[in-house]
Amino acid sequence: MSLEVTLFLGLLDGVVFGLIMALIALGLSIAFGVMRIVNVAHGEFYMLGAVIAWYATTYLGNFILGLIIAPAAVIGLAAIVERTVLRKINYNPESTIVATIGLLYIIQQLVLAIYGPYAYNVEPPFYLRVDFPWFGYSGYKLSIAFVSPLIMGLTALFIFKTRLGLYMRATQQDREIAQAFGVPVGRVYMASFALGAALAAIAGVLVVPFLQAYYLMGLEALLISFMIVIIGGLGSLKGTLVAALIIGVIDGVVSVFFSPTLAKIVGSVLVAAVLLVRPTGLFGAER
Amino acid sequence: MYVANKGLGKALALHIGVIAGFFILQFIVPPFHAAMLTRIMVLATYAIGYNILLGYTGLMSLGHAMFFATGLYAAGLSVIYYGLPPLEALPLAILLSAVMSATMGAITLRTSGVFFLIVTMIFSQVFFLTTLYFNMITGGEEGLVLTRYLKPISLGLFSVELTDSVVKYNFALIIFSIAFLFSLWLTRSPVGRVLIAIRENDERAEMLGYNIYKYKLLAFTMSGTISGMAGAAYALVFAYIGSALASILYSINPLLWTLLGGAGTTIGPIIGTGLMIYIIDFTSGITSSYLIVVGITLMLLVLAFPPGIVGAIKRRWIRWLP
Numbered sequence: 390m391s392l393e394v395t396l397f398l399g400l401l402d403g404v405v406f407g408l409i410m411a412l413i414a415l416g417l418s419i420a421f422g423v424m425r426i427v428n429v430a431h432g433e434f435y436m437l438g439a440v441i442a443w444y445a446t447t448y449l450g451n452f453i454l455g456l457i458i459a460p461a462a463v464i465g466l467a468a469i470v471e472r473t474v475l476r477k478i479n480y481n482p483e484s485t486i487v488a489t490i491g492l493l494y495i496i497q498q499l500v501l502a503i504y505g506p507y508a509y510n511v512e513p514p515f516y517l518r519v520d521f522p523w524f525g526y527s528g529y530k531l532s533i534a535f536v537s538p539l540i541m542g543l544t545a546l547f548i549f550k551t552r553l554g555l556y557m558r559a560t561q562q563d564r565e566i567a568q569a570f571g572v573p574v575g576r577v578y579m580a581s582f583a584l585g586a587a588l589a590a591i592a593g594v595l596v597v598p599f600l601q602a603y604y605l606m607g608l609e610a611l612l613i614s615f616m617i618v619i620i621g622g623l624g625s626l627k628g629t630l631v632a633a634l635i636i637g638v639i640d641g642v643v644s645v646f647f648s649p650t651l652a653k654i655v656g657s658v659l660v661a662a663v664l665l666v667r668p669t670g671l672f673g674a675e676r
Numbered sequence: 677m678y679v680a681n682k683g684l685g686k687a688l689a690l691h692i693g694v695i696a697g698f699f700i701l702q703f704i705v706p707p708f709h710a711a712m713l714t715r716i717m718v719l720a721t722y723a724i725g726y727n728i729l730l731g732y733t734g735l736m737s738l739g740h741a742m743f744f745a746t747g748l749y750a751a752g753l754s755v756i757y758y759g760l761p762p763l764e765a766l767p768l769a770i771l772l773s774a775v776m777s778a779t780m781g782a783i784t785l786r787t788s789g790v791f792f793l794i795v796t797m798i799f800s801q802v803f804f805l806t807t808l809y810f811n812m813i814t815g816g817e818e819g820l821v822l823t824r825y826l827k828p829i830s831l832g833l834f835s836v837e838l839t840d841s842v843v844k845y846n847f848a849l850i851i852f853s854i855a856f857l858f859s860l861w862l863t864r865s866p867v868g869r870v871l872i873a874i875r876e877n878d879e880r881a882e883m884l885g886y887n888i889y890k891y892k893l894l895a896f897t898m899s900g901t902i903s904g905m906a907g908a909a910y911a912l913v914f915a916y917i918g919s920a921l922a923s924i925l926y927s928i929n930p931l932l933w934t935l936l937g938g939a940g941t942t943i944g945p946i947i948g949t950g951l952m953i954y955i956i957d958f959t960s961g962i963t964s965s966y967l968i969v970v971g972i973t974l975m976l977l978v979l980a981f982p983p984g985i986v987g988a989i990k991r992r993w994i995r996w997l998p
Contacts, residue, residue, distance in 0.1 A: 429738075490928055490974055498965040615797065664787065668787055
């Protein structure tokens with residue numbers, strides 16, 4: 390392949406990958422924005438989405454069913470964790486980090502015990518080969534470039550047009566005043582945490598047809614979504630999308646020419662650069 | 677200076693007692709437990725370094741593996757590729773860890789709160805990936821064994837081999853003692869008092885005229901340097917370097933050990949390390965999912981036992997514990 394074609398392939402892969410990671414980072418960002426907590430187990434919700442989608446597709450024979458079951462199951466899990474753990478520690482930022490690290494290992498090791506140390510993927514829901522002049526590309530992968538923005542759009546619609554979304558934004562601005570105006574902050578927290586987890590799980594389902602479901606896959610996703618939120622600024626929707634595309638394209642292009650590891654190294658240099666210039670991220674509010 | 681010296685005698689006696697206890701244990705316990713204790717002393721050194729930042733400055737890092745691994749690789753690679761004797765590899769590793777932690781501190785301390793956690797984790801994880809990327813040199817995941825390259829340590833009239841388990845034990849004990857006594861000195865020094873003031877209320881400390889960025893950077897560097905010293909000792913004592921020791925688990929481990937033993941106590945990290953290493957050794961014999969113990973312990977600590985073991989003892993019975 391010529392240089393330009395390789396670059397094109399890298400860009401294409403990068404945009405698809407970036408759009409997937411944007412979903413995960415958006416979930417992280419929502420939970421942070423409303424609850425002021427960072428969920429270290431967020432990558433495990435993504436991994437659970439992928440693993441449950443594999444089970445659903447393999448045993449129920451239906452990928453679309455997986456797309457429903459996996460987020461539903463993860464929402465349930467997230468709601469339980471929010472109620473039984475996060476609320477108990479009063480959403481203290483550092484305790485939450487420690488607790489979610491604990492959750493990370495509990496989920497990861499349970500999946501290792503049940504699913505095993507294997508990496509499987511599933512058949513894509515449809516086969517379509519998109520023929521570019523130079524190479525054929527998976528139509529399923531390309532469809533993600535539309536599905537992911539669609540989901541992000543729906544999320545934005547939810548946040549900006551529904552009552553619960555309004556409550557979320559109010560809580561994000563000022564928890565106490567929101568509470569004084571009758572916003573059920575407890576339920577808003579639960580909903581935000583579950584929504585964040587659901588976005589990660591959906592991303593997990595979407596990748597199983599071309600990435601393998603594996604019990605350690607959560608960590609890479611966590612690392613990349615951390616990079617995205619640092620570059621874009623936590624709690625900023627626009628920043629998340631822009632940073633995800635930047636990181637995605639870097640990942641795609643550097644991976645095609647060199648290696649995925651080098652892509653992460655380049656990403657971290659970018660993170661360091663952003664921190665030196667703007668510690669709050671490109672689109673983050675001044676603190 | 678009355679306050680500063682209050683309880684110094686008791687604290688010093690306790691610390692020397694712990695060191696003497698470790699020294700005596702080598703003559704009593706069977707070889708298996710002596711090997712376990714060697715491991716515990718090296719890793720407790722790591723936890724002591726971590727505790728300076730978490731326990732005494734109030735900054736939680738999720739990326740200390742990069743400093744542990746800096747020491748580990750600096751010592752290991754200089755022994756393998758440059759044939760440095762252990763007692764030259766060790767100071768070199770300590771120096772490099774100091775440079776590494778000062779640099780990383782200068783960047784990461786520009787953030788605060790949860791951002792600090794995220795950023796330390798990113799850099800550490802990338803350090804881990806870098807050790808994998810250069811696997812031609814580092815041996816990557818499989819790692820490299822130093823045994824063939826380890827030169828004897830000459831002590832004037834005679835020399836000792838680091839392959840000897842008695843030498844390993846006492847080498848680890850010396851490293852551990854340095855870190856342990858340093859942490860005691862620090863908690864009682866004027867610098868340590870400022871760090872504790874920052875932990876308790878950094879805005880107030882700043883208002884009192886302290887440059888808190890400078891003090892945090894100092895704490896970060898001391899913490900990273902001791903962690904690096906522990907890493908160097910790990911490479912020399914266990915004659916092995918590998919990427920797993922730079923992975924996120926090795927950033928979580930000192931956090932877990934410190935919290936379990938009690939953050940902000942000098943003895944806590946040692947108790948936590950010892951307990952956790954025996955628990956992990958026990959459970960890894962039963963199941964391959966043994967890391968679930970790490971998860972469950974962290975969860976229980978946060979939910980039910982935040983002060984940790986020594987923290988609880990300090991709170992309820994022995995107030996003078998440093």
